[in-house]
Amino acid sequence: MSDKEAEFREFVGTQMEALRGLAYLTCGDWQVAEDAVLGALARLYVKWGRVENPQAYARSAVVRAAIDETRRPWWRREQSHGDALPEVMAPDEILNVDDRVHLRQALLQVPVKHRAVLVLRFLEGLSVPQTAAALRCPEGTVKAYTSRGLDTLRRILGAGLSIDERVEARHEAV
């Protein structure tokens, strides 16, 4: 095994879970998210050693791949079990599970691109320019999507939703 491949394996080992979660939040399906991660990391393997910031590249590639997965025409899309057995919110003694299901359903109501912007900005902590670069779209689009995505979430989750001041402050500094 070459040094490069060893580095790549180490990178995948440490980043795959985070990337899987990122993809899931973007596309709303674990299996689709895994496929997106696999495809994105396979592309990164080919370019490994030539990519300046592998983490940023992987994040951007995974989010775009997850968005693309949701755009596939139905005849090219694998039908996941999640589609066949949709998660239905049900009372549960464990409050966290209830919250998670509720939140996931709320997120799924946000358009996929808006959702990707929210995930990159408020989960990954990217600035507007960084998010724009990752999604290859204008900064104005990122701002608009952020605003609309937050509006949608607030409408579903209630006015109590706030954004992370620390993250916001970091964004402002960039």
Place this chain on the structure above:
Amino acid sequence: MKLSDLLETAREDAPAARYTVDDVVAAGRRRKRRRNTGWAIAALLAVFAAIGVPQLVARPSVPPATPPPPRSGSLDLLFSGYRSGDLRVGDPEWVSLTNQLASIGREVSPGVYRSVGRIAFYPAGSLAQTSWLGGPMEPAGVINGHAANFITVSRNALVKDTSLLTWKNADGSMVLMAAHENRLSRAEMVRLATAFRVTAPRPARLPFAISWMPPTMRLVAVDVSRPEAATALVTPARDGIGFELEPVYEQAAFVDAWSDPALNSAPRPIGLSFPRSTPGKASAPSGGIVIGVQRGFVPGTGPTPDCAEFTLQFHARQCVAAPDATSNVVARAGYDVPVADLERVATAARTVGVINDPETWPTAREALPASAWVER
């Protein structure tokens, strides 16, 4: 409730991953392999596009041994005279819809030739009907990439000892060479045949023009060798019209003196004739008209045609007229052609152009009314 916390919560409780690091690495390797293969194919295609395509575009389809002539008119001359040692092959003298003939002479003293044979050229698609091709054959080797054969001709009252050599050219045309009385050796025949080339078509020209022709008649052959005495043959239109000039019979002398035809071709199936006769004595093909125009005044003739039976041929008559004081016209046919038509043809013919300058003569297509032209 902070959004970042909510997002963190949403991605918790993930199911077990289906893919391991090994799966990711294997997928990466497959992708790399596909990409490298793609680049190799793209490079090959680029090389092909840069080198192969221009060569394919520039390359002629099949390089023939003898370049085929461009599309020609139905009475174009399709080969040119040439010399080989003391032998000379002339330009085509008679040109018909089916074949064209040239004489072969041997130079016996400077500028003086003796007739030794004849070449008959059959363009691609022409069907030779001459019976001589049915004689016994002997292989004569390969001429210009195609098998050649000698043919033995049986001696009879009209043909003395004669050798024939036949071969095909790359364009599908066929040549029949006759050596009269074996005055050409077989080696000389092969030498002449090897030097033969199909050339670019050039229109046959006639030193006269005819302003009227029965609308049913078609021009099937012309004599283009003698400026002072030229001939045209017309026959009734029919499907697949053709006219094969007899390739074997010899005229008595070369170039400027010619024998009378020994046989009246009129009763024979159309397509065979004895072309080498003076215009006034040419045989009339069945149902057709022979038109001869001579430079020279014949006493007793005038602009009004004089029509009478032509006793030297079986069942034939002719009209003779003198359109001016320097020429005379003969129109001859069997009795199956109305005499009124012969009269009108004889009246309609006149000499055109400068006698010794063929470039001033009309082409065969121009010399007769358009209705007489056969398009091939």
